[in-house]
Amino acid sequence: MGFVRVGAAVPRMKVADTKFNKEEIKQLIDDAVMEGVEVLCFPELCITGYTCADLFFLQQLQQNALDALQDICHYTSGKPLIVIVGAPLKVDNNLYNCAFVMTDGEVHGVVPKINLPNTGEFYEKRWFTPGRNVTLHTIDIFSGDVPFGPDLLFMTPRYTFGIELCEDLWAPLPPSTQLAIQGAEVIFNLSSSNCITCKNEFRRQMILQQSARVHCGYVYSSSGVGESTTDVVFSGSTYVAENGDLIAQGERFRRTSQLIVSELDIERIRTDRQRNTNFTSDHQGQYRKIYLNPLTYDDPTEALHRQFAPNPFVPEGPSAEEFFSDVLSIQTNGLAKRWEHTHAKTMVIGISGGLDSTLALIVACLTADMLGYERRQVIGVTMPGFGTSDRTYQNALELMQKLGVTMLEIPIRDAVIQHFQDIDHDINIHDITYENSQARERTQILMDLANKYSGMVVGTGDLSELALGWATYNGDQMSMYGVNAGVPKTLVRAVVNYAAENVFSYDVKMILRDVIDTPVSPELLPTDAEGNIAQKTEDKVGPYELHDFFIFYTMRYGFTRRKIQYMAECTFRDRYDAETIAHWLDVFLHRFYQQQYKRSCMPDGPKVTFVSLSPRGDWRMPSDACIVE
Numbered sequence: 001m002g003f004v005r006v007g008a009a010v011p012r013m014k015v016a017d018t019k020f021n022k023e024e025i026k027q028l029i030d031d032a033v034m035e036g037v038e039v040l041c042f043p044e045l046c047i048t049g050y051t052c053a054d055l056f057f058l059q060q061l062q063q064n065a066l067d068a069l070q071d072i073c074h075y076t077s078g079k080p081l082i083v084i085v086g087a088p089l090k091v092d093n094n095l096y097n098c099a100f101v102m103t104d105g106e107v108h109g110v111v112p113k114i115n116l117p118n119t120g121e122f123y124e125k126r127w128f129t130p131g132r133n134v135t136l137h138t139i140d141i142f143s144g145d146v147p148f149g150p151d152l153l154f155m156t157p158r159y160t161f162g163i164e165l166c167e168d169l170w171a172p173l174p175p176s177t178q179l180a181i182q183g184a185e186v187i188f189n190l191s192s193s194n195c196i197t198c199k200n201e202f203r204r205q206m207i208l209q210q211s212a213r214v215h216c217g218y219v220y221s222s223s224g225v226g227e228s229t230t231d232v233v234f235s236g237s238t239y240v241a242e243n244g245d246l247i248a249q250g251e252r253f254r255r256t257s258q259l260i261v262s263e264l265d266i267e268r269i270r271t272d273r274q275r276n277t278n279f280t281s282d283h284q285g286q287y288r289k290i291y292l293n294p295l296t297y298d299d300p301t302e303a304l305h306r307q308f309a310p311n312p313f314v315p316e317g318p319s320a321e322e323f324f325s326d327v328l329s330i331q332t333n334g335l336a337k338r339w340e341h342t343h344a345k346t347m348v349i350g351i352s353g354g355l356d357s358t359l360a361l362i363v364a365c366l367t368a369d370m371l372g373y374e375r376r377q378v379i380g381v382t383m384p385g386f387g388t389s390d391r392t393y394q395n396a397l398e399l400m401q402k403l404g405v406t407m408l409e410i411p412i413r414d415a416v417i418q419h420f421q422d423i424d425h426d427i428n429i430h431d432i433t434y435e436n437s438q439a440r441e442r443t444q445i446l447m448d449l450a451n452k453y454s455g456m457v458v459g460t461g462d463l464s465e466l467a468l469g470w471a472t473y474n475g476d477q478m479s480m481y482g483v484n485a486g487v488p489k490t491l492v493r494a495v496v497n498y499a500a501e502n503v504f505s506y507d508v509k510m511i512l513r514d515v516i517d518t519p520v521s522p523e524l525l526p527t528d529a530e531g532n533i534a535q536k537t538e539d540k541v542g543p544y545e546l547h548d549f550f551i552f553y554t555m556r557y558g559f560t561r562r563k564i565q566y567m568a569e570c571t572f573r574d575r576y577d578a579e580t581i582a583h584w585l586d587v588f589l590h591r592f593y594q595q596q597y598k599r600s601c602m603p604d605g606p607k608v609t610f611v612s613l614s615p616r617g618d619w620r621m622p623s624d625a626c627i628v629e
Helices: 018-034 050-057 060-075 175-181 199-213 266-275 320-340 355-370 390-403 412-423 432-452 462-468 489-502 506-517 538-543 545-558 563-570 578-594 595-602
Strands: 003-012 039-041 083-092 094-103 106-112 139-141 145-147 152-155 160-165 188-190 217-222 237-241 245-249 258-265 288-291 344-348 378-382 406-409 455-459
Touching: 003 018, 003 217, 003 237, 018 039, 018 258, 039 188, 039 217, 050 060, 050 199, 060 083, 060 094, 083 188, 094 160, 094 175, 106 145, 106 152, 106 455, 160 175, 175 199, 188 199, 199 217, 199 237, 199 245, 217 258, 237 258, 237 545, 245 258, 258 266, 320 355, 320 455, 320 489, 344 355, 344 432, 355 378, 355 390, 355 455, 355 489, 355 506, 378 390, 378 432, 390 406, 390 506, 412 432, 432 455, 462 489, 462 545, 462 578, 489 506, 538 545, 545 563, 545 578, 563 578, 578 595
Parallel strands: 003 039, 039 083, 152 288, 160 188, 188 217, 344 378, 344 455, 378 406
Antiparallel strands: 003 258, 083 094, 094 106, 139 145, 152 160, 217 237, 237 245
């Protein structure tokens, strides 16, 4: 599926006790094998401890480190993982702070640290030589020549990785930038970064930003509390990041050994690099490629450690409110520009009492406020038909009244009945003609009202409906500006909820809350005997939370059907079985490809998230393309 399982380990350690540290490292290797880890990264100088200071000058400590390293190397024999360990290494008359890459009993490369801190509490230049000054390309270690230098790229059959050490990330031009340009898809950072107040968040942001900047996976492991506390304290920070997202992080200040495990999506990384045309691989550099062919697991663990957001368009956490505010700002500013440019006197919107038209009405009101116009210049039109429920009808009326817009009520029953007579359609046959005639009648009313009142029709359809083609061609598919065209259904609900909680008064909030709780429906089929909604969209086309998940990973990353289904099964296993997910994925793919012709002539509307279906912007697709599976 394109996932690589990685681990970041922080061993319990004692300063200068290489035997103790070696055994802790070996135990963590065993733990990683039990978890099916493919690449395991340890902290900087973890065999000796980072805080040995002038003890690094002792020949005995240098030899002890080498002996422990050799034992660990032998310990990897027959194990299906790559291990990256930090230790000092003397080469000629210089001592280097190095990362050792080993698998199946062999050291395959040694990477020295390039940038050495020499300020504050750290004076590495007192003990170590910067890696950029190496003159040897290979070194003799454990009776074999091993590639040595900061210019090493490690290539496996499925991915390529590079290494930098601690301060390298803090440099103005981190080595990982050039490593990524040369082809490294994953960066491992062996670190010993101390803990002071506020530094942890800054360090985490640096990792996230670097992984986003160079489109890579970033695995970070830093020394723990076993280091000397003479002047500073270490917390044992561990992170796994991917393209700017934090995939996993460990517990800080843990007094026992720690291992965090997660998966990096190499296909996602490659997709982002492919889309970013400024990310151009430089194959003319002097980087040396080290080919690794590690052993594989006989019975690989199928379950993923990482989790996927069930609603990838809807963020969670402290930044969520800012995100929802930005959505409204993008929508309102888009509409404001169009309103001013056309010199329209009014905005005309069909108000059904459902989610989409509610968001469009909110946007129109906020736009009028922004431009200094009266809200009466927003004309809300409710057009009850055969399937209109009392709940949505009342919500539509009350919402328009509370927001202070111009209210019009134009029933469509008689006009549609006359139309059925004109085209000789039996009103008792509730087929697609029955439904679409109502949708087109409503659109005709809105367009004609816009002409009458020198206005523009504001579209209400959302991105999810566009992706599924769940719109009547030349009916609700058409408008003069589609403010919701870039907002998927799950995000529509979240933004309306944000507006209810943060923008409007209590009485408007109560109406919005009921709109949110109302089942999604076009209300084109008659209500049940009690007057309730009988036609529920998600019964017909499937749950929108699934479709938005499919939309995100199809359009944002171009993943295969097999991978999307697998990810959905991992994410929604508590709500849907595999057969149900496969069925709705089939529905999505067929509708997505068959309904492109509706999107090819969709009205203007602002892009809001990473995904847009505008034929003039993000998505250019032939209307008669076959399904790509």
